[in-house]
Amino acid sequence: MEWFNVGKIVNTHGIWGEVRVISTTDFADERYEVGSELGLYKADGSKPIIVKVASHRKHKNFDLLTFEGFSLLKDVEPLRNAVLKVSEKYLTDLEDNEFYFHEIIGCTVESLEGETIGKVTEILQTGANDVWTVQPAKGKAHYIPYIEDVVKSVDIDNKKITIDVLDGLLS
Template identity: 35%
Template sequence: MENILQVGIISSTHGIRGEVKVFPTTDDVNRFKKLKEVLLDTGKETLPLTIEGVKFFKQFVILKFKGIDDINDIERYRGKSLYVTRENAVKLKKDEYFIADLIGLFVENEDGSFQGTLKDVLETGANDVYIVTDQNTGKEVLIPAIKDCILQVDVEQGFMKVHLLDGLLSEK
């Protein structure tokens, strides 16, 4: 399991006083209102930054960091990711998981007829869709993240048991 989780990517500066536009990579953008600190991945190191101000503009979050008061101090971090520690992450409800924890899980059909690895998660709006690579054929299988299909998830053991609906596996 990951110890830090991505919450956004700095897309550009905002004004000249050190504010940045952040493209959120979290389901709940309002979480930024409660967030006190983020970790900036500079590519060489991880810098803790204290959040001093939060505003919202279209699909972006505008953040102001303590001690960064000039556009030149933040410009070099354009395109860099912002993370939070697991302790500062949003609390999950029952049967909710962080995508970072799901990727890489071993996936097996309830009767053992299919085995693969969860490679990615598509967020479709209605429900997520898990992209699983079949370990025998190398083909991708799309599994809807619904109760009829996802029978068991054990992140700690790195395992997911699924029920594949008719038509999800091609016979070729």
């Protein structure tokens, strides 16, 4: 079974076992819903543990979570820098032209003419639209906005994305 990143615990919050999470999912309300199970992968590389979300709330740019059985500050301090992951069995079907990050990262990006531009290495969330970091075989990365005018097709099965290279896009 595969596990996919949904966030990273960056600190504790208060004294009652709350942790501060930088989320890497578009589905925070769903992933952090009370009762949801997440894999907790500690920074020390120890065996991951399954935690159940006891509470979730937003605070500034963070998601604040508590887990069942971790009710005090001393219980969650060792969790700092741990990565939270969701099991593939909890992934839901998305609407047309929506994709999970893990489906896009690693795809080869080509122009309409068939020229290989590079591979998607990262997805940046800007608020307006996602921007895909595309690393060519040589040279510096390109930043491709995920908008209809640029991204013409996404073939997840073949890990191939076709874009219209607008003037100035790759400079």
